[in-house]
Amino acid sequence: xxxxxxxxxLLFFIFGCEQTTRDYSFEESKExxxxxxxxxxxxxxxxxxxxxLDSGSLECDNCFMFVFRFSSAYDGYGDRQDKIPNxxxxxxxxxxxxxxxxxxxxxxxxxxxxxLQRKISDYEK
Numbered sequence: 001x002x003x004x005x006x007x008x009x010l011l012f013f014i015f016g017c018e019q020t021t022r023d024y025s026f027e028e029s030k031e032x033x034x035x036x037x038x039x040x041x042x043x044x045x046x047x048x049x050x051x052x053l054d055s056g057s058l059e060c061d062n063c064f065m066f067v068f069r070f071s072s073a074y075d076g077y078g079d080r081q082d083k084i085p086n087x088x089x090x091x092x093x094x095x096x097x098x099x100x101x102x103x104x105x106x107x108x109x110x111x112x113x114x115x116l117q118r119k120i121s122d123y124e125k
Contacts, residue, residue, distance in 0.1 A: 021100065023062050029098040030055065033066040036103045037094055040114050041079040046072050053093070063099045070094070077112035077119075 024032070030052070037043050037050060047070045054067040072090045074080065094114065097105040106114035113120055 024098070024101040026055075026057070026064060028101065029064040030066060032098050032101060032103065033064070033068075033096040036096060036106060037068055037070070040094075040106070041117065042072075042077045042092070042094075042108060042112070042114060043070060045078075045080050046074055047092070048072070058097065060099055062101075063097060066096045066098070068094050068096065077108055077114075078117045 034050070034052075037047075043050070050068055050070045052066060053069050055064065057064055070092050072092060073087060075088045075090050076083070092108050094106060094108045096103055103115065107120065108114055111120055112118070113123075116123075
């Protein structure tokens, strides 16, 4: 019985704990980045006309960067439903980095961290 349990534990560690990692293609990463922007609070508030401006691979393992442009009828970032934003047609540039199928960075106009939902200047000090 002890031998059987030992074999089971050994097999579990060999096969059960093995992390499965895979490479994501450029197209898969582009789709992940696009869906991220479309579902982000800033774009969801009133973004429109999403357009891919630039893209490329980065030096990190299985990393891609995508640069999008979109417009908003109001200024500001994030979910602004409880605020009264200024009605100003605004063009936004969002840079999204996808690594191994996950968005690890998303910055709008070099001012707003879309993942953390806060101004970059708030945490650079």
